[in-house]
Amino acid sequence: xxxxxxxxxxxxxxxxxxxxxxxxxxxxxxxxxxxxxxxxxxxxxxxxxxxxxxxxxxxxxxxxxxxxxxxxxxxxxxxxxxxxxxxxxxxxxxxxxxxxxxxxxxxxxxxxxxxxxxxxxxxxxxxxxxxxxxxxxxxxxxxxxxxxxxxxxxxxxxxxxxxxxxxxxx
Numbered sequence: 001x002x003x004x005x006x007x008x009x010x011x012x013x014x015x016x017x018x019x020x021x022x023x024x025x026x027x028x029x030x031x032x033x034x035x036x037x038x039x040x041x042x043x044x045x046x047x048x049x050x051x052x053x054x055x056x057x058x059x060x061x062x063x064x065x066x067x068x069x070x071x072x073x074x075x076x077x078x079x080x081x082x083x084x085x086x087x088x089x090x091x092x093x094x095x096x097x098x099x100x101x102x103x104x105x106x107x108x109x110x111x112x113x114x115x116x117x118x119x120x121x122x123x124x125x126x127x128x129x130x131x132x133x134x135x136x137x138x139x140x141x142x143x144x145x146x147x148x149x150x151x152x153x154x155x156x157x158x159x160x161x162x163x164x165x166x167x168x169x170x
Contacts, residue, residue, distance in 0.1 A: 075125070075126040076098065076099075076100075076101035076123040076124070076125070076126060076132075077123055077125065077126050077127060077128050077132055077160070079128055079160040079161070079163045079164045079167075080123045080128060080132060080133050080156065080157075080160045081098065081101065081103075081123050082160070082163055083156045083157070083158075083159035083160035083162075083163060084103055084121045084123065084133075084135075084156050085103070086159055087152065087155045087156050087159055088103075088105060088119055088121070088152070088156075090108045090109070090110050090111060091105035091106065091107075091108035091117065091118065091119055092105060092106040092107075092108055093105055093106075094106050101122055101123035101124055102120070102121070102122050103119075103120070103121040103122075103123075104119075104120050104121075105118050105119045105120075105121075106118055107140065115139055115140075115141075116139060116140050117137050117138065117139050117144065118137070118138050118139075119135060119136065119137050119138075119152070120135075120136040121133070121134070121135050121136075121156075122134040122135075128160055128161070128164060130153070130157060133153055133156060133157065135149055135152050135153045135156070136149070137149050137152060
């Protein structure tokens, strides 16, 4: 019984080393179907985006480096983010992603209201602007009127402006 376990371990280790050794074959790919895409290196080309990790290859050290791709930058407006959380604080939060600006809530009933809502809020830009805020509301009965969505957006924008004024000391 012990011999079978030792043989199984040796087989798994051998397979792992074989697969790891294949990493250098065919431009770092295990299989070489088709021709690999070539990065665009001409700065005059409209689709040129600079050097990326894909065009220079990836290394194990990339996992631990603090080097970010300068072409990928996600920013959200902190006032809109905080105002969204404050205005809709009666809704239970299911998912938040401050890097992409997405807040997803569960169903909750507003104070003094009898209808349960859930919301998805997307803060898409660092500017304190109505175009940076997208709110989607849903009730257990289906869709919500556009007037209700507009009222929630207005409340969030108003609170965001109040937070900015408070921080600037005006």
